[in-house]
Amino acid sequence: MFEMVIGLEVHIQLNTKTKIFCSCPTSFGDAPNTNVCPVCLALPGALPVLNEEAVRKAISFGHAINATVHKKSIFNRKNYFYPDLPKGYQISQFEIPIVENGELYIDFEDGKSKRIGITRAHLEEDAGKNLHHGEVSHVDLNRAGTPLLEIVSEPDIRSAEEAVLYLKKLHAIVRYLDISDANMQEGSFRCDVNISIRPKGDEKFYTRVEIKNMNSFRFIQRAIEYEFERQCDAWEDGVYDEEVVQETRLFNTQTGETRSMRGKEDSAEYRYFPDPDLLPVILTDEMIEEGKKIPELPDEKKERLIREYGIKPYDAVIITSSVEMAHYFEKMIEEGASAKNAVTWLTVELQGRLKGGVTIAESPVDAVTLATIVKRIEEGTISGKAAKEVLDHLMEHPGKEVDAVIDELGLKQVSDEGALSAMIDEILTQNADKVEEYQNGKEKLFGFFVGQVMKASKGTANPGVVNKLLKEKLSAS
Ligand code: ADP
Ligand code: MG
């Protein structure tokens, strides 16, 4: 039996206004080669100047993962040739990264957590993009020089599930900190998966392959599963040494297979050396202190929600799993919804109605509106069933007032004892035979009477009041 050993390298694009070593904008989707200047085009004699915002964002990240933030770090040149890398090297950090020795915790459904070590996080610049059109290739250098933070995990991950939980947690942290859009489709959060296998119980690490540039949780999961099988098969067939070599592989989303792209370079092959154009980065005390001012992160928020509102631990994990969801929930509470109902209406009712990749942030029904629906249930204005109709209607007609929709659909619950009393009397009179049976001991008929009242009121009768009145009348008559 084998186990997998996985270490992840994640590149996040920092959401600074300008590039890391020049003042070109970092905006996405502009016409090719419009956001460029002598520095990011690598024209001779142009000199890089470090973007302070990128450094500040890296510092916050370091604090968020409980890491060492080095007061002094170094920029190196990582030499390689690519058409979209006009300098012939990438400016990155090698011997001393800005952030080292951090951690994050992943949460399982059964309530357990696991620590995953983060080896380092370093600043670097992105390359441009090669665009291939049939026989012709184009190079767009708009992205060249975009600030990246590369976050390297320890090989602590043991399954595809853990890998995805790690990535989701990291994604959440980055979004809570607001240091990156972390938009996976646009490539501002992308991942290289390093994976090897070993016989269970074995302490040593075997040869890893690297699967490059994955940007979907589902594909990452499938790539890991495929690659694990491939390596296990090779071992069992006695061809492990030939088939599993240190290399870079690509995942084919059509076939679900990984295939070899190139042999994996050793760091020595990059001929790293300190960039003579850039001084060592020395952080001031002010920068380090400012970097500590980070918002409440998922783990702390989770603990607080459990403590303050008594919500279930796994519900708290779900609520805090994205900053949008957490803020939505907190807004509902602020508007006066109870925590218990806020959890259900957000995670079950609203999420169940968001289809086709629509996120909480894009929900047609905002937190104030959903909180109003919940409050109308809690006040007894509408039943839970009616509330679902109101929500359905608002999903189709965003922007309408909750109370107007309740009126329009005639869903207001009748709690007035006088009105209900008359209705109940009529039903009891019409069903005198059943009343007699009930009074002779056939108690399960109670549900029948409730059903009749609900039917007569078209579902608007307040069930609590109906129950109470029925009990009184049936025992009295
Ligand atoms: P490189 O830049 O050469 O890819 P890094 O040190 O940046 O090297 O990243 C190596 C990644 O591979 C880390 O995430 C590390 O945890 C992981 N890793 C190292 N050895 C193994 C192994 N035997 N099996 C799986 N992952 C590994
Ligand atoms: Mg790598």
Ligand code: ZN
């Ligand atoms: Zn530029």
